[in-house]
Amino acid sequence: MADYDDSISGRISTDCPREIQQVLTAAWAHDVETVKKLLDVPEKARCQDPKTKETPLHAAIRACGEPSEDDTPEDLEAASKTVSELLLWGAIWNDVDDHDETPGCVAYRLGRTELYNLCVDSGVRAELLFGLMYGYEELPSGEEDEDEEMEVIEHADAPETNGNGTLEDGEEAPELVVVENIQESGVLVPEAESEAQADDEEDEGVTIEKEKEPKADVNSEAYLASKLTYSEGKLVDDDGNGVMMAWETGIMRQSVDALLPDKSSGKRILNIGFGMGIIDSMFAEIKPAVHHIIEAHPAVLEHISSSPECKFGPTWEQSGPEEGAYKVYSGKWQEICPQLLEEGQVYDAIYFDTFGEDYAQLRMFFTEFVPGLLDGQGIFGFFNGLGADRRICYDVYTKVAEMHLADAGLDVEWKVIDVDMKEMAEAGKGEWEGVRRRYWTLDKYRLPVCTFLG
Ligand SMILES: C[S@@+](CC[C@H](N)C(=O)[O-])C[C@H]1O[C@@H](n2cnc3c(N)ncnc32)[C@H](O)[C@@H]1O
Structure with missing residues (x-):
């Protein structure tokens, strides 16, 4: 310290x-x-x-x-x-x-x-x-x-x-x-x-910080137009932002365990944001009845459909129990989810982990789409990186999200899991080598397990 x-x-x-x-x-x-x-x-x-x-x-x-x-x-x-x-x-x-x-x-x-x-x-x-x-x-x-x-x-x-x-x-x-x-x-x-x-x-003798030049922020539009590179253990955009990193594998594993507590086959799963396909590989292990993935970035979609290392291409889609059961939807979830609602799709487990979007998008997802897409007994989860580069912001956003989830009719249980910070303590070093910014600084992750209230 x-x-x-x-x-x-x-x-x-x-x-x-x-x-x-x-x-x-x-x-x-x-x-x-x-x-x-x-x-x-x-x-x-x-x-x-x-x-x-x-x-x-x-x-x-x-x-x-x-x-x-x-x-x-x-x-x-x-x-x-x-x-x-x-x-x-x-x-x-x-x-x-x-x-x-x-x-x-x-x-x-x-x-x-x-x-x-x-x-x-x-x-x-x-x-x-x-x-x-x-x-x-x-x-x-x-x-x-x-x-x-x-x-x-x-x-x-x-x-x-x-x-x-x-x-x-x-x-x-x-x-x-x-x-x-x-x-x-x-x-x-x-x-x-x-x-x-x-x-x-x-x-008047009172100093207030002056506004500085606006910065070039990563936002959804810019991110979706950016070039991506898959390399050992990470997916980064052309600005060096870490889109997905292998250190999150433990979090993905525990998210799967929380979303599918009994691991029985035949579950209906929706995952939003493919990234490195870490969580989808785990979902695939339990042989779901329905496995839908929504992905918007053209480079990720290209990786899915034609990279020999990726097993979620056309052969995987054809391997589903029936047509359309295993499917990668190309496009933004904002466009695909209304279509899924219209089709009457319902899932036992929904996971949300996108990139370049603000909290309002996550809130919109769980307020406007989770109630219609999640089975009454289903479980919803999301990657909880809200404010994770400063403890107080993480604590503030845990409470804010909890209140907004309740507004949406969802109860959230936070499962606290340890994050091994040995290789993650310093920017630019260890896990962060080649990544522009350390977006995670905390030794505990609060994993949200959301179910319908009542
Ligand atoms: C952090 S990664 C997901 C990592 C994934 N959980 C895994 O286990 O590898 C985020 C993904 O969301 C995708 N994405 C970003 N915005 C999106 C949107 N609006 N709709 C669908 N996918 C989106 C990104 O292209 C990226 O592939």
Whole structure:
């Protein structure tokens, strides 16, 4: 673990503007009354020390240090109240400091679970609210390099709030951008204030991160037009983004075990996203009655139909128990699924693992298609890479997805499985060699096992 200087002198710089210094110092001291007085505009709750990028939320959490026997219940209550007050005033749950830590990351590192949970809950509220009010835009699904990733996080910011987390009347909806790049599904937060607005706020002595140049994101359209390379243990696009990697084989195996607990033959299976065919090979082992695959990328389709290493070509299709039982549907699931619904297809197990699409697409799939395509006793699963390059985002998105799944009439049980991080700890090394961005950083995977509620 990195050794950070968590002292007040290390975090609140001597040349920090006075207005910011006052808020940071009051937050550090857990002086709720002074914090309340100073927070006369929401921007102040998200001011940052220009040098260390410390926000009041970072300060209030960092000041606690690691749990010790000197902690008194009053100290803990004051810390909690300060954090809650700041969040109420629009402090941002995922602003990062100069060590690329969000306030929640600091809380987690210090072992301050209660404060960590306050940050997670704030993240869930923010994501639900923004998703509800503005929807989401396309996800860059490939790996940005580390700098780019941080840049996106830096300019992620919350909209103006009236202090209760809701927008002021007549405000413009902020654009939503991806903060954490996730392999297959995106996590989105509101984009930074406009540069002009940030300038205004700087004039008032409050620093807000300025929006940077938009980046070339990986999105579905760009991904589906990209060149792909199958090589030993991975499938990458022409930007070096890892589309699918062999380290996920264990996750695929456990997903199959969860979707088909009794492994009996004769099951009806739908898999969305062929990739390296890892999960489809596992599905094929149990001799399904129906095995449908939907795949949209022309290079993957070419690999399926003509690569000698791929066993899901025309011979496999003809080997099904009846015509059309084993089939690769060419096209986007968004186009194929309505057709399957119309045909009255129903499956015992459905797995969803695409690339270059945002969380809204996954949500649309389980809201609009799973209810019609899944048998009443069937099981649905998806690759859960939501926010997986930062623990707090993973925790936030676990809760967000859980709520949206419930809205869709689905109950989710998260099966926690270990991920061996030995070869995956460093970007560009081990499993990540030749891959642009480390889209997975966590040692536990939450495998979703979804069934109909009730
Ligand atoms: C991560 S890979 C799937 C890996 C697979 N689970 C395996 O075990 O190898 C994602 C796949 O989804 C495909 N894909 C992306 N967007 C799609 C869409 N809208 N419809 C269908 N397939 C899509 C990609 O081309 C890619 O083959």
